[in-house]
Amino acid sequence: MADRGPLSLSAGNVLELTPDGVVRCAAEAGFPLAGVRFTDPRAQAPVVADAVRRTGVRLLDVEVVRLGPDGLTDAHRRLADTAAVLDAAFLLTVSEDPDEARTTGSVAALAEVLAGSVTRVALEPMAFTAVRSRAAAERIARAVPGTVVLPDALHLHRMHEPLDAPWPADLVGYAQLTDAGAAAHPGDGELLAHEARHERVPPGEGVLDLAGFVAALPAGVPLAVEVQSDLLAAEHTPLDRAVLLRKAASAVLTGGS
8 A cells, every 4th residue: 555654653552661662662662652641741741752752753742631511621632732732633533422523612612722833633533432433424524624624544433434444534533553354343332432442453453344334534744653553462561562552553565465
């Protein structure tokens, strides 16, 4: 596949590591990009910045703002401020607010916090959140200039969205590359959430049409490898896991086995 963007090590693959540890692991495993999750953004930001300087790995995203009906919280603002200070490309955001207009307002408020930085809001639709369709995510993103939609192959599949439907270049900043087993969880949000957080499989080892998914993306967008798997965590060290996932993703992108 031509014109594919760089790979990123998502934080979910190596949850036992500290944020700066994720950056160092990404470098050792051959990823040019990484994503991080913080437990204390302001305290952890300096060591992450140091890891970025030392390794040359750039931050693709910071996770995760979970928007609720009460709008932005101080914790949301702290995370956004940290993402901006670290020059992360995106702030991964999901909504648990069933009111789309209110969600749009919260996304706009979050974008305002990030104004003047390189960081953009990336809204991820999932079947077990309030934004549970591609169309809804696109409406919200188009209503807030600079906001993008974050396509995840597993979530699109579980929302019954076609993986090979083309994406507009102005609405996608990056995408999440993953795979899924054959099991289906129709209409059961708890099971879908459990699958996404514990039962993903490496790219190319499941049932998803990843060739179609990647071909439908705008050329050159980064691909965050996102495989939260209890099985992989039990069988491999974080570094071995990261190397395995980089090789699996690369094989998918080159058409290898």
